[in-house]
Amino acid sequence: MKSGRRGGLRATTAAGLLLILALTGCGTSGAGPSDAGAAPSASGAPSTAPAPPAAGPAVPAPAPSTPAPAAAEPPVLSRSEPVVLEIPAIGVRTDLLKLGLRENGSLEVPQDSGSGAPASWYNGSPTPGERGPSVMLGHVNSPSGRGVFADLRKLTPGTEINVSRTDGSTAVFTVDRGALYSKNDFPTLEVYGNTAGSELRLITCDGYDPATGLFDDNYVIYAKLKA
Template structure:
């Protein structure tokens, strides 16, 4: 990795300041049993109102109070992702650059066999400050496995490599994975701003044979390797 930029603050472009509420719900996984991680509507920003506490203000100090600077982890400069590689589970895929549908929901990769994963272009590029978001299928049409079928096999410490358009590679280390019901998805935890550069890999989980739908999402959390 190279060209680090310790000063840039990231996170989803729609939500950048403290006191901003991210509103996002992950819904169904697409038609039938494709295992598409339909990520619903992207986060929208809503400024939180503040109200002064009653009573007299505290007296001002006689001299300015120094506020210590908080060091943030170094990150990479902006560069869009090209390929994703996870050697531990044999994943090597080109990355689609997808944004929003006309209805405001996140677009998802196609469902055919061998379909690549996608990077949500409303999130930071991999290596920038904040969570870079990637989506992929858990299975595909015709009973084939999807590109993210093996996410559950990833363990803490596993490396994930993202090749970028500027020729650099952002190397992330898996921190943990978690399964969430689509009805109780922790939006802020998954999509909210982070001090350093992080990666989120999202797919479907919790397949219900009765409905032929996926009720859950599975999320891998990874951090930029120092």
């Protein structure tokens, strides 16, 4: 799987892995329901072929014009793996594990230390600050109570998220929005698809059903690089 400078995997790859990766990771454990973050599929951006022009009367061809220059891509940071995630607004500071995929193609999820932490960075996604969506997962709860991402729903647009990186720099993101998705209708390409700039996705489980002991939904925070 590719990451970083190439802005994520292509759409065709994402479609092929959708069923394997999109819905894994949550369940129950120990004294109470335990959750792990959503399992992302490969990144990609869908493309749509233009519709053929409608038939009509012939008209003179327009005069040639100079094509508009391509829009400049937003500036991004060089590759550097994340070390610590901080969200001061909700009192979160967590070291980050670096996890990939299991042999069956599902995403590895953070091992709960007993306190619902730490969170993890999916190492198949760009590093925070590189072009594309960097993906982080965290528990919403734990056998002992709350998880590291228990308060993601409290984050509002403009809230800052800081990611310390191995090169000594800090990538600062601001929250754009949060969204709740059913695991049966998870928008894989919207969450993990290529982006023009550097973005961050924080993902946890939601929608706990006491009748089944499972989480039916995922909650996703979308954030964009500020500095």
